[in-house]
Amino acid sequence: MTKHYDRFQPTICINEDDHREFDAIFIGGGAAGRFGSAYLRAMGGRQLIIEKGDHLGGQCCKNACVPHHLFFDLTVQLDQLRRFGGTYVWPKLDFKPKLADIIQMYLNGRENLYDFMFEQSKEQLGIEFILNHEPRIIDNHTVEVAGRAFKTKNIVLALGSRPNRPDIPGLHLKGVIDHTSLVEGVLDYEPERMVVIGGGHTMAPYASFFCALGMETTVVNRSPVLKKMDLETKAYVLDMMRERGVKFYENCPPLAILGEDRVTGVKIRTPEGEKVIPCDTVFLATGMRPNSDYPRQALGIEVDAKGTVIVDEYLRTNVPNVYAVGDLIGAPMEMFKARRSGMVASRNILGVPTRWQVGMFAEQFHSFYEVTYLGLTEEKAREMYGDDLMFIRMPPGDRSIALPAAERSITYSFLAPELSGFQKAIIQKSTRKVLGLHHVGFGAKEGFQYLSWIMQNGELTIDDFAEMNELFLNPSHFIQLARLRAGQRELVNL
């Protein structure tokens, strides 16, 4: 692949022949800024991204979505090699895989992604941008950068977020990392005992990855982990992590990270009293915080206690002609939110008034599986609808059943059926409406995108599922399982 730019150099990609004023300057060229820019440009407007970092595309390709997907793939690979090595097609895993090598592999590939982002943005999308330059916002119509003052009709703040630092002593110690520093290669040793602090969607993939690499891995969280999840589905996820060796301390606040200059342990409070978990590395998975300090100082942008920029339904901040998009405006800090909010801001800027609505969306994260869920949990559904509920589960009870089975899960179905996944649909009996869908396995994510779209635009019923044309073996078995029950007037669990 030919390189299209040198990311270590300041880069200015501006069409100097275009003398129109900018409709918008996007401060930040991550997902929100880049997609907002592409949309604005596509509508015929003129924009400029000013990105102080060395690439377009933001955290996703720098240290977030991309590495955790790569690490997930290696996690599953290692799980299968450890389990099946020496049989059928799997050789014995006869060496200890090195985290440092994997990080280096990631960093090599990242260059290619940066380069593609550059090339696509410049050549295919025709957007204008400046990289490796710190912008200075003069006022709501002026941004200074690289010694030039650019006038603009609007400013779109797209500054993203950064990892939260929990309020415990010892964060400064060597060996305390998070998902952003991990991939920059800050570790000069191979961790052997890892404590992951946190309980959300970042905890699960990294704890699983560390465990798969052979590290003794312990998760510590002040409250229950994976709080948004359906409890039965969560139980499957946690059981499967425990089965691989991950230890959990839920409801055990971390009190301090211990050590002289480098980490030696984490002190936690358990119901039985204080306890020290010895470790050589601590991974913080304690959420993200919007990068709102600078615009607050520069423009007086209003933020809430968490640093979230306050916007109206058109994504306007309190300062006229200044919009905010992406992680800056708070949860969900997901790619679709970043990109779609960028698009909505651009429409509003170019005179197509569009309300920002998050809409229905599915949640996803990785463990040793892809976990995807949408709509209500069983607990929430019971709260709302009592006994007016019907459930479809696979496996229906006994986990040793060789289902679910589809790509990637089927290897487990045949060789370790308890590990082949879990899925559950929650349906309202009286209306036959699908209320919630929960999936632990492989390959269901693509489908959940469209299921959320269908559910957002109308009802999805068990009878709709029965009428669909499944592609069997499908990662989620919802369609065909629904069909087995859809003939019933009074729906019975399956």
Next chain:
Amino acid sequence: MTKHYDRFQPTICINEDDHREFDAIFIGGGAAGRFGSAYLRAMGGRQLIIEKGDHLGGQCCKNACVPHHLFFDLTVQLDQLRRFGGTYVWPKLDFKPKLADIIQMYLNGRENLYDFMFEQSKEQLGIEFILNHEPRIIDNHTVEVAGRAFKTKNIVLALGSRPNRPDIPGLHLKGVIDHTSLVEGVLDYEPERMVVIGGGHTMAPYASFFCALGMETTVVNRSPVLKKMDLETKAYVLDMMRERGVKFYENCPPLAILGEDRVTGVKIRTPEGEKVIPCDTVFLATGMRPNSDYPRQALGIEVDAKGTVIVDEYLRTNVPNVYAVGDLIGAPMEMFKARRSGMVASRNILGVPTRWQVGMFAEQFHSFYEVTYLGLTEEKAREMYGDDLMFIRMPPGDRSIALPAAERSITYSFLAPELSGFQKAIIQKSTRKVLGLHHVGFGAKEGFQYLSWIMQNGELTIDDFAEMNELFLNPSHFIQLARLRAGQRELVNL
């Protein structure tokens, strides 16, 4: 897992306390018969399946969907081990994987699936069935089996299909197999040189699997292979099979399978004249033929030249009160067709008149990738809409770009980017409607089910894609790529 039945014994699961006449006897307990039965039972009717084989669920779990998914998983695993062995997390593949071992693994697991089918059908679905007994159809209201004559209001023929035997000499030779005999362990040696005859959705996964196992693999077809596919997408699929070592002879009719008692080669006609491809095994992937001989003889059921049972829009045959479903009624011989047609027959039988319509559906098959496609090919779209077309491709040209990337493809994205997949959306410029979607990669199948449902129930436009909430990194990048262009009034390729 506890065993629930002995598949070597005749089994009669009839509720002898129920004295109602059967609403339907299903001849055959495969996907069509079992789902038709479940639906009829769910509606409150009474049914009986008579299956001469040893299990419910038909070919899918016996020798079709299930094994080819398992073999696909092993194909990808072997591809990665051969390519990356000795680096990062992959040990060197230091032994030759044995086909016979894999078949045995499959056969062990198959028992579990049969058992689950039995248990689910009996306990959860409450359907009545007889296994390991040959039915004799006396007339359109009477079936004799196991020495008893059962009266029924209707008969549903659900007899499935069997592999076509092409019209060439040498089919009797030892070493000539198909996907049904392969898994019964008919080979008492490890094949080293395999010729696959055929060019459809069965050719690709098995040729890829044999190649991944280390066999010298050659595909022979009398016409172009994968004829239904978009040509550009097909080119990617074939290039990727060639890259792994599969050889293709398209438009080269096989003339004879050669050998004394066992296969030694296949004679083909090429544009340069006749040629012999030496081999020790021939795999026939030459389509399926409906099992319509018996009902034609027993009841005078009308069939066409291909043996397809002729049905009206309510799935009725020419004989009153006799329906036909599943592979018996012809293409598409897919699971959704079998199951949904069973459901439709049951509705009609119980007085809920329902027209059979295949509806919109996506195609799927395996190679070294999951291949999924829906709607128009570029060739067909050009024929219909000329230049009124816009295309979104990933990669847009240069295959060395590290995209697409999502679960499973991302390992290739980082280590062998040319191999990370290909995807293409075809959109009508003037109406902005999505006409065709084509995907070579991993994990898109689940989504294509719902995309076909959305497209069947109305339009899907590029603007709809732009409004969806993607789960990034998603296996198909359609949503976010569409969003990069959706701002345009006049759509430009991406």
